[in-house]
Amino acid sequence: PFMSPEEFISRIMEAEPPEIYLMEDLKKPFTQASMMMSLTNLADKELVLMISWAKKIPGFVELSLADQIHLLKCCWLEILMLGLMWRSVDHPGKLIFSPDFKLSREEGQCVEGIMEIFDMLLAATSRFRELKLQREEYVCLKAMILLNSNLCTNSPQTTEELESRNKLLHLLDSVIDALVWAISKLGLSTQQQTLRLGHLTMLLSHIRHVSNKGMDHLSTMKKKNVVLVYNLLLEMLDANTSSSSNQTAAS
Numbered sequence: 088p089f090m091s092p093e094e095f096i097s098r099i100m101e102a103e104p105p106e107i108y109l110m111e112d113l114k115k116p117f118t119q120a121s122m123m124m125s126l127t128n129l130a131d132k133e134l135v136l137m138i139s140w141a142k143k144i145p146g147f148v149e150l151s152l153a154d155q156i157h158l159l160k161c162c163w164l165e166i167l168m169l170g171l172m173w174r175s176v177d178h179p180g181k182l183i184f185s186p187d188f189k190l191s192r193e194e195g196q197c198v199e200g201i202m203e204i205f206d207m208l209l210a211a212t213s214r215f216r217e218l219k220l221q222r223e224e225y226v227c228l229k230a231m232i233l234l235n236s237n238l239c240t241n242s243p244q245t246t247e248e249l250e251s252r253n254k255l256l257h258l259l260d261s262v263i264d265a266l267v268w269a270i271s272k273l274g275l276s277t278q279q280q281t282l283r284l285g286h287l288t289m290l291l292s293h294i295r296h297v298s299n300k301g302m303d304h305l306s307t308m309k310k311k312n313v314v315l316v317y318n319l320l321l322e323m324l325d326a327n328t329s330s331s332s333n334q335t336a337a338s
């Protein structure tokens with residue numbers, strides 16, 4: 088690998104985005120619209136920081152532009168949700184969307200169908216609490232989610248796509264090495280380290296599941312005229328790619 092696990096981890100630790108404040112005077116009790124709007128406003132701010140975070144992951148900007156865009160499009164909600172779980176890990180029963188935007192599961196009652204997803208988020212968060220997830224492990228899982236998010240899609244055709252896919256697989260090696268390294272610092276037996284690696288990676292399938300539920304719920308919400316994050320995300324990615332390459336806008 089082109090860099091040591093220790094170096095890789097310190098690079099992605101530095102890449103961590105700053106804490107975001109919603110900075111709205113939240114009028115409680117929430118209505119369906121006000122809660123969804125607050126979530127959308129927060130997510131909009133977070134998505135901007137997510138793009139600069141991704142570009143700080145060693146090797147990410149060396150991938151093809153198409154891969155960079157597709158990876159973020161596949162996993163943006165998983166990454167938002169993992170961040171939410173991390174912020175909520177020391178606050179049982181609460182979802183800390185931001186320091187000034189904390190929700191209990193009961194408050195999910197005001198948005199039809201969201202409480203079930205809040206409960207899934209809270210369950211995954213308490214699993215992280217049980218495991219005593221470390222910050223170094225958390226940043227590795229987040230990078231894993233990004234880099235693992237689109238292996239399942241179309242097999243690469245052109246040489247550029249093949250090259251990018253190869254780089255992606257090597258990047259995944261580095262993230263796995265980094266997670267193994269982070270776990271090895273906890274003073275566990277070899278067997279316990281192997282089990283911990285398994286438990287942490289198995290949680291990724293729960294995160295994918297909750298994200299898919301959230302995406303379905305969000306699209307139901309969009310039929311009720313909630314601002315479309317999709318457009319914001321696509322806009323940002325276009326804005327981002329146009330700044331980093333003068334590709335002509337596809338008509």
Ligand SMILES: Cc1cc(O)cc2c1CC(c1ccc(O)cc1)=C2c1ccccc1
Binds near residue numbers: 167205
């Ligand atoms: C459970 C659920 C249901 C749903 O319909 C939408 C969302 C969520 C969670 C969530 C979210 C936002 C910010 C975070 O940091 C972490 C999660 C969003 C959401 C809303 C608007 C735009 C983007 C994401």
